[in-house]
Amino acid sequence: MTPSRPLRVGVIGPAGFGGSYLCVELLNRGHTVIGISRNPEKLGSHERYFPRPIDIDSVSFPSLAKHFEGIDVLVSEYGPHTAGADALLYMPFLETVRKIVLAVKLSEVKYFLFVGGAGSLHVPGTLESCVDHPDFFMAYRRAIATSEAHIVYMEERLGIMGTALRAYRDARFAEREGRATAEHQETIKEYEASIKAKDRATDFIKAGRTAYMFFDGNMSFKWSFVSPSALYRPGVRTGRYEVSVDDMVLVGEEQGGNIFEGRLTGISVADMAIAIADEVENEKLVGKHWSAWGDISEDKPSPAYLTLDSVDGGSTWK
Ligand SMILES: NC(=O)c1ccc[n+]([C@@H]2O[C@H](COP(=O)([O-])OP(=O)(O)OC[C@H]3O[C@@H](n4cnc5c(N)ncnc54)[C@H](OP(=O)(O)O)[C@@H]3O)[C@@H](O)[C@H]2O)c1
Secondary structure (H helix, E strand, C coil): CCCCCCCEEEEECCCCHHHHHHHHHHHHCCCEEEEEECCHHHHCECCCEEEEECCHHHCCHHHHHHCCCCCCEEEECCCCHHHCHHHCCCHHHHHHHHHHHHHHHHCCCCEEEEECCHHHCECCCCCCEHHHCCCHHHHHHHHHCCCHHHHHHHHHHHCHHHHHHHHHHHHHHHHHCCCCCHHHHHHHHHHHHHHHHHCCCHHHHHHHHHHHHHCCCCCCCCEEEECCCCEEECCCCCCCCEEEECECCECCCCECCECCCCCECEEEHHHHHHHHHHHHHHCCCCCCEEEEEECCCCCCCCCCCCCHHHCCCCECCC
8 A cells, every 4th residue: 555645654662562563554554664673673574664773772862863864753662571571660661761752852753652551541530640540450450361362462471470360360260150279269369469569560550651741741842642551462453443532441330449340441452553553644643642442352362573474575584
């Protein structure tokens, strides 16, 4: 497909989870993609894909800005997940995002989209970020534990966090079906106690919500901050999504005193890539903190990372 306005789109983290699906979506739409990360060639090769290797942690922001030359729209899909569960930390994430923002401001990038996390979205009707609400993590872990696709994705990406979640899921199913052993009950008790004490992803998800402070109210560059909805995972590309601004979308009525329980929404990474590519092309959410959610009812495990084999004329790197 040739877009009416072919763009040169920079993607930071092109071979990561969101980044790899986004690069495939953009190339399939006929845009040129510049992949920026330590090993951007991991995504594969294509005549309209140009890898620009750089370790953001070890360069100055003026050097990073040089890597943004010739880019019309830049999307940050930077994240720590490919280094495993121990890399889900507060500190390096915020330092890196600060550097990216400074480099964007120095560069000639015309529009910068930052992909953050669901934790920055507001509890509906309030100004409180979901990550700061005491009920969020329990509802989140319970929701993702109902999905085989989400657990396969967690196992592929985060090792031990996925294994623990699968044990919890199996125990909850056994309980629901009336065949729970003492061991199942102990697994549920221990897992939920650990979530109540402190979910392992808390620090990183808080870093994502604090990253929004670099953007909120900032008129010094043109930005959009997108937080995928909470149950963001690999899955079916339906081609449909809904957008919300600032608030986390919750479905149904509150039950049992936990505002989030059974009400969280999600989106497949393929549909999220469509929403981001649409914004790259149409610029309808400039200066907004927004989210997209869609239909994830088909619980189908799919790969966490794509390569350019998925694009016409693309292949793995040679
Ligand atoms: N439900 C949710 O709200 C949700 C869920 C998942 C992710 N997210 C958010 O989405 C964003 C992207 O996360 P993701 O999981 O899609 O990405 P990811 O898989 O964690 O990684 C993206 C890429 O970042 C690159 N990277 C890491 N350190 C780098 C460095 N020092 N210099 C240059 N590149 C570096 C890596 O490429 P190289 O190895 O080639 O350097 C990696 O492939 C994050 O803000 C994350 O919080 C939100």
